[in-house]
Amino acid sequence: MRLVTYNIEWFSHLFDDEDRLMLDGKSSGRYGVDRYTQGMAIAQVLQRLDADAIMVIEAPNSGHNQHATRALKRFAAEAGLRTSAAVTGSANDTYQEIALLFDPNVLSVRVDPQSSEQAPGFTDVFHIDLDVDDRMDRVKFSKPPLELNVRTKGGTELRMIGAHLKSKSPHGASNQKEVARLSIANRRKQLAQAIWLHRRVKEQVDAGEHLIVLGDLNDGPGLDEYERLFGKSSVEIVMGQELRDPHALSLLQPRQPMAPSTSRFYNPETKRYFSALLDYVMISNGLDVYNPRWRIWHPFEDAECYADESLREALLAASDHFPVSLDLDLT
Template sequence: MRLATYNIEWFAYLFDKNDRLMLDAKPSGVHGVDRYTQGRAIAHVLQRLDADAIMIVEAPNTGRTQRTTRALEAFAAEAGLRACEAVSGYPTDTHQEIALLYDPDVLDAVHDARSSAAAPRFDGAFEIDLDVDERLDKVEFSKPPLELAVTTKGGTPLRMIGAHLKSKAPHGARSKDEVTAVSIANRRKQLAQAIWLHRRVEEHVAAGEHVVVIGDLNDGPGLDEFEKLFGQSSVEIVMGSLLNDPHAQSLKQPRATALPSTSRFYNPETKRYFGALLDYVMISHSLMGLRPQWRIWHPFEDAECIGDDEMRMALLNASDHFPVTLDLDLA
């Protein structure tokens, strides 16, 4: 079985208010790329991944007249994908939903949100003292994680959680002091979301369930200087001692020489591109015996993608993130 996560940059821009696909010469959400080119690029990448299930981060919008699942299923039909059915969770007001595209001949997936005293439902509020002032702060997800009960056609149950944690980027800050203050506040909120998510993982593992946490965590060990203030990245908090992802774990090793990355952004000040490891497929220890194989489909780091001009350009035109896949001996 192949599982994938793919943050598709502003996928919503390719659909009108009635979820009709717009492939034309108008700008997409990808800088310098029109909607026709981005749409064709996304289709090409998803065809090549040929995954049994793809967690789409920044999926098309659900709103007054729009439905994420309708848009994704129409796109899958247009692209000829066998992962042709979609499931989503709580809608957001960000036009960036979380949804799973999957092959119904391989697995079934249903939205199955949970709640407990330690970890309330993800569309609710989580109370935690963020700034150690002995007062509880209320934290919410702008994009509530998608909790899924997945059953393979062979009868194996999985708990899958699709996540898109808060960005640490200091959007709206103008001065250096504002950048620092907003960055620290955003990291506090992101770490609280990570604690909330980890508590849910703890509950599933304690119940003896297979767990997959998959998506864009907007963080990684050693990613920025503000991590030193808090001791851990949100990725390390989510994983704890219960989950495995070799890309995340490699960054914790001393003297790492080749750092993996799943995204590529442009810095207009330095006029250079930089990469970051933001996207993960984490699995519980119970799945480690199924010969897991992780792969980042990076256009300049994956040998097959480097040697395939069409695939390399499709990856660059589709999004500023690149897909991550996990292959398991699971039926």
């Protein structure tokens, strides 16, 4: 079985107000890439992945007339994908939904949000003292995680959570002091979301359930200097002792010769590209018996991806993130 997380940049820009696919020469949301090129590139990447399920981060929009699942099903049909079914959770106003595209002949999937006193539903409010002032702060997800109950064709039950934690970029800052203030405030909020998500993780793992957390956590050990103020990255908090992802764990090792990455961005000031590890597939320890194998489909780090020129160009045109796959000996 192959499970994938894939942040597809501005996927929503490929669909009109009634979720009809637009493949033409007009600009997509990606800089310098038209809608035809991006749409064909996404299709090629998904065809090559041939996954049983893809957690799509930044899935098409859900709004007055639009719906992410309808758009994804239409895209799958146009691309000839076997992942012909889709589910999504709570719609949000960011034009970036979290949705699962899956093969209904291999998996049965239902949206199954949970709630408890320690970890309320992800569409609710989480109360936590963020700045140790003895006053509880209210935290909400701009993109509530997608909680799923999944059953394989062979009868194995899994829990899946698709997550996209809020970016901590200091948008709106006009000077360095504002950058620091906003960065620290956003870091606090992101860590609160990570604590909230980890509490759900711990509850489910403690209950003996197989759990997989997939998505873009917009963070990683050592990603920026503000992490030192709080001791841990949100990735480490989400994982705790209950989950593992070898790419995240590798960054905790001293003298790492080459850090893995799942995304590639252009810095117009330095006129250089930089990479970051932002996307993860974390599994509970009970899934180790199914021989898990992770792979980042990075065209400049994965030799097979680089050698396949057509796939390499498709990965670069489709998104500024690259897919992360998990293969399990599971039916």
